[in-house]
Amino acid sequence: MIANILDGIVLGLQFGLLAAGLTLVYGLGGVLNLAYGQMAVISAIVITLALSAGVPVLLAVALGLFVGGLAGLILDLTILRPVYRLRGEPRVLLSLLLTLGVSFIIDGFLNWRYPLETLSLRIPGEAVEILGVPMRRGSLIASAITLVTFAALFGFFRYTSLGRAVRSVIQDQEGARLVGIYPHRMLRLILVLSGVLAGLVAVTRSMVTPVDAQSGLSITVFALIVTVVGGLGNVAGALLAGIILGIVSVIAANLIGTYISLIILLAAAALTILIRPAGLLGVKE
Amino acid sequence: MLKVKSLSAGYQGNDVVHQVDFEVGSGEAVMIIGSNGAGKTTLFRAMCGLLVPSSGQVFFEGTDISGAPAERIARLGLRFVAAERHLFPQMTVHENLLLGANPYRPDPKTMSLILDLFPRLAERRRQHAGTMSGGEQQMLAVGRALMSKPRLLVLDEPSTGLAPLLAQAAYEALGALRKQGLTVLVAEQQVPLAMSFSERGYVLENGYIKLQGTAQELAANPIVRRAYLGVT
Known part of the structure; x- marks a missing residue:
């Protein structure tokens, strides 16, 4: 049981990180980015190509994160332009359709050009025992990176004036404008940040399972489920929902079978919408 | 003006x-x-x-x-205090005031002048804006606008x-x-x-x-x- 819970937490931290970038963009800008998983895959392929060209690991990872952020910036400057002219439901729908299109294009291109590139950042060394359970080093390092990332995100949002400005737009866009904050600049910043986070997802995930050109869709789907359960625009909610769903998913997979865990996750998301539409940590409007 | x-x-x-x-x-x-x-x-x-x-x-x-x-x-x-106030409900009184100073650094002197004018806000500094009464929210909305030392x-x-x-x-x-x-x-x-x-x-x-x-x-x-x- 302890092994299940520890494995669940490891998986859950990954889920949380997956959702963070997606939930921020949705909460801030009413934009549902279905090309999010593909942004992660682009980073993964950039890192793979850099590594095979002999670039040192840390530099290759930095390059991957930079390209992830760049992908976010390009989305903001191109395909999302028409989305920004709309408000409310049409805005969400158009963003969903356009980014879905972008995801197909990226998927098609990557499967054509880089079908065999696989990012797998193996961390060598013996398993480490935690509470009597042997844990792989890759899982532990991935979890540590995730925790540090979340700590940095919380620090940014709570203690910096830029972070507060971002939160103000999420909480009351008109109020933010009345204190002289440009909502579009904040959204651009968050799109770049979400691209970097997507790149980080590729990095941490590849320490546990290989990431290749086909991984995009499943990353987006998991990110969506965790976002729904955690509450839109809520980073703490994403972390909490990620951990809960991670534990549920590992236990379900071990008790019943791997095939059931995705169904259980989808059911959890559906149930959340029925019981707490604003998510676990959501606040009623 | x-x-x-x-x-x-x-x-x-x-x-x-x-x-x-x-x-x-x-x-x-x-x-x-x-x-x-x-x-x-x-x-x-x-x-x-x-x-x-x-x-x-x-x-x-x-x-x-x-x-x-x-x-x-x-x-x-030119700072506008709307009738609906448009505060940031899940932020504290203090954070709302800090944001009011945007795009400048919050000035501690202005902050203490505002807290002198509205002592209630000083008492509620750590409270979330969304949980305050209508009167307190109105004070906060005015206080937030004043943080930027508006001309109008x-x-x-x-x-x-x-x-x-x-x-x-x-x-x-x-x-x-x-x-x-x-x-x-x-x-x-x-x-x-x-x-x-x-x-x-x-x-x-x-x-x-x-x-x-x-x-x-x-x-x-x-x-x-x-x-x-x-x-x-």
Whole structure:
């Protein structure tokens, strides 16, 4: 049981990180980015190509994160332009359709050009025992990176004036404008940040399972489920929902079978919408 | 300081306010009075950049700000306190005040002046804005606007949702700010409150400016007395 819970937490931290970038963009800008998983895959392929060209690991990872952020910036400057002219439901729908299109294009291109590139950042060394359970080093390092990332995100949002400005737009866009904050600049910043986070997802995930050109869709789907359960625009909610769903998913997979865990996750998301539409940590409007 | 020229604005092509002209001079306290639905909020939203005017011009300290976005107008030093307040509900009083100083660094001296003016805010500093009473939220909305040391403070119905005593207290606080030289423009349907505070005023009816004058002139005007002061 302890092994299940520890494995669940490891998986859950990954889920949380997956959702963070997606939930921020949705909460801030009413934009549902279905090309999010593909942004992660682009980073993964950039890192793979850099590594095979002999670039040192840390530099290759930095390059991957930079390209992830760049992908976010390009989305903001191109395909999302028409989305920004709309408000409310049409805005969400158009963003969903356009980014879905972008995801197909990226998927098609990557499967054509880089079908065999696989990012797998193996961390060598013996398993480490935690509470009597042997844990792989890759899982532990991935979890540590995730925790540090979340700590940095919380620090940014709570203690910096830029972070507060971002939160103000999420909480009351008109109020933010009345204190002289440009909502579009904040959204651009968050799109770049979400691209970097997507790149980080590729990095941490590849320490546990290989990431290749086909991984995009499943990353987006998991990110969506965790976002729904955690509450839109809520980073703490994403972390909490990620951990809960991670534990549920590992236990379900071990008790019943791997095939059931995705169904259980989808059911959890559906149930959340029925019981707490604003998510676990959501606040009623 | 503020000059509005023949401003018309509305929603979906239907103008709610028509060719409105008015002015606010430096150091003045000016009121725009009118009943519910007269167009006060639409007028202010069009002036402050939350709504694009259909025609006309707005000048703020000589700069043409007609149709400029609210965030730019706020940065020029014209701060608008909306009737709905638009606070950041899941942030503390302190964080709301810090954000008010945007785009500048929060000035501790301004902060302590505001907390002296509204001691309630000092008591509630760590409380989330969304959990406060209407009166406290109104104080916070004004305090947040003051954090940027605005050149002109524009308030839409500061008495909304407040019990009579609290509404009066809100106007007393505004009076104290006036004495420190702040220029204030206020829209109000509780006319006696606005009268006690302003030097000059305009009467807005069905989207048109119907009357204008000093507070004394308006208070003596039979139409104003009948329609807004409850004198028969």
